[in-house]
Amino acid sequence: MIRPPRFWSLQRLSVPSLLLAPVAGLYGWVAGRRMRRKPKATAAVPVICVGNYVVGGAGKTPTALALARIARAQGLNPGFLTRGYGGSAREPLLVNPDLHxxxxxxxxxxxxxxxxxxxxxxxxxAGLPLLERAGVDLIIMDDGFQNPSLRKDLSLIVVDGATGIGNGRVFPAGPLRAPLRTQLIRTDAVLIVGDGKPGDRIVRRAARAGKIILKAKLEPAAMQVWGPRSFLAFAGIGRPEKFFNTLDRAGVPLADVKAFPDHHAYTAEDARKLLARADAETLDLITTSKDHARLARQEGDLARLRERTRVFQVRMHFENEARIAALIAETVRRVATR
Structure with a gap:
C-alpha cells in the first residue's frame, strides 16, 4: 500500500496534482465506467457493503464488526465477504483462524x-455458495464498493473526518478511487468517523445529494490501566499516526513510535529490532489488532514479538445506533419482498 503523498490533502490546486490530471482523467473514466456496470450476481440474502471513497483505510473493518453486533441483536446470523487484501488466496475460502x-x-x-x-x-x-453453506442470512461486505460484480442492498461509506476526501481529485492526482459524483450516486449512507473540517466538506456534498449522514467515533474497547512502564508503539496501517494519537488520548505512556507501511508483512528482522529496542530501554510493546493478527501462526522472533506485544483494541461507537439498526432492519425487509 502506498503512503499518501502530501499534495493529496491540499485543498488548493498543486503542481503535482495538475501534472497528474491527464492520468487521473483516464483512471477516473475507467473506474467510473466499471462502477456503472450492472451487477453480475445477486445474493439470496441481503448484502451490506462497507466501503470508502478513497484509497487507504477509514475504519471499514471496525464498522463491519459493529454492524454484525447490531445484526445479531436483531436475531440475524451475519457473515462476512472480503477480498482478503494482503493474502495469497485466489479461490473462495472459508476462513479458519486455526489453519490460516x-x-x-x-x-x-x-x-x-x-x-x-x-x-x-x-x-x-464466487464466494456466495460458501456463505450460504455457513448458514448466514446477512452478508456484510468489507470493501468492494467500487466493484460492480455483486449487487449491494445497502452501501454504507466510511469517511475519516480528519482527512475527508483530501483534495477531491481522482487517483493519482488525489485519493479518490473513482469520480465523487459516480460514487455518491451509488451511496445510501455516509458514516463520518471522528471530527474535522475535511469531513464537514463531504457531509455537505452528501447532504446535497440526499444521502443519509451518520456519525461515529473509534474508541477503546474497554477501560485499561497503563504502566508502570512506558510503551513502544508500532503499527503498519493506513494512517499509523492516527493510531498513535489515539493511544496518547487514551493515556498510554508512549516513549516512542514506529510506523510501517499499510498491511506490512513483518519480518524476523523487524521483530528482532523491536524486541531489542524494548529490552534496551525497558519498554513494553503495543500495537493494533490488525498488526497483532498479522503476527499470528508465526515462529521464532515473530512469535516472541506477538507474545510480548499488548493489543490496543478499539470499537466503532455510533452516535445514533438506533438509526443504524433501523437501516439494517429496513434492508432485510426490502430484500425479503424482492
Whole structure:
C-alpha cells in the first residue's frame, strides 16, 4: 500500500496534482465506467457493503464488526465477504483462524472471523455458495464498493473526518478511487468517523445529494490501566499516526513510535529490532489488532514479538445506533419482498 503523498490533502490546486490530471482523467473514466456496470450476481440474502471513497483505510473493518453486533441483536446470523487484501488466496475460502494466517487470507479476515463466518474471495460472487453453506442470512461486505460484480442492498461509506476526501481529485492526482459524483450516486449512507473540517466538506456534498449522514467515533474497547512502564508503539496501517494519537488520548505512556507501511508483512528482522529496542530501554510493546493478527501462526522472533506485544483494541461507537439498526432492519425487509 502506498503512503499518501502530501499534495493529496491540499485543498488548493498543486503542481503535482495538475501534472497528474491527464492520468487521473483516464483512471477516473475507467473506474467510473466499471462502477456503472450492472451487477453480475445477486445474493439470496441481503448484502451490506462497507466501503470508502478513497484509497487507504477509514475504519471499514471496525464498522463491519459493529454492524454484525447490531445484526445479531436483531436475531440475524451475519457473515462476512472480503477480498482478503494482503493474502495469497485466489479461490473462495472459508476462513479458519486455526489453519490460516494473514499471509493466506489477510489481516482483516482474521479479525472478522472472531465475529462470524468469513469468506475470502477476490471474485465476490464466487464466494456466495460458501456463505450460504455457513448458514448466514446477512452478508456484510468489507470493501468492494467500487466493484460492480455483486449487487449491494445497502452501501454504507466510511469517511475519516480528519482527512475527508483530501483534495477531491481522482487517483493519482488525489485519493479518490473513482469520480465523487459516480460514487455518491451509488451511496445510501455516509458514516463520518471522528471530527474535522475535511469531513464537514463531504457531509455537505452528501447532504446535497440526499444521502443519509451518520456519525461515529473509534474508541477503546474497554477501560485499561497503563504502566508502570512506558510503551513502544508500532503499527503498519493506513494512517499509523492516527493510531498513535489515539493511544496518547487514551493515556498510554508512549516513549516512542514506529510506523510501517499499510498491511506490512513483518519480518524476523523487524521483530528482532523491536524486541531489542524494548529490552534496551525497558519498554513494553503495543500495537493494533490488525498488526497483532498479522503476527499470528508465526515462529521464532515473530512469535516472541506477538507474545510480548499488548493489543490496543478499539470499537466503532455510533452516535445514533438506533438509526443504524433501523437501516439494517429496513434492508432485510426490502430484500425479503424482492
Amino acid at each position: 494466517d494473514a499471509a493466506r487470507v489477510g489481516d482483516e479476515a482474521l479479525l472478522l472471523a472472531e465475529a462470524g463466518p468469513v469468506v475470502v474471495s477476490p471474485d465476490r460472487p
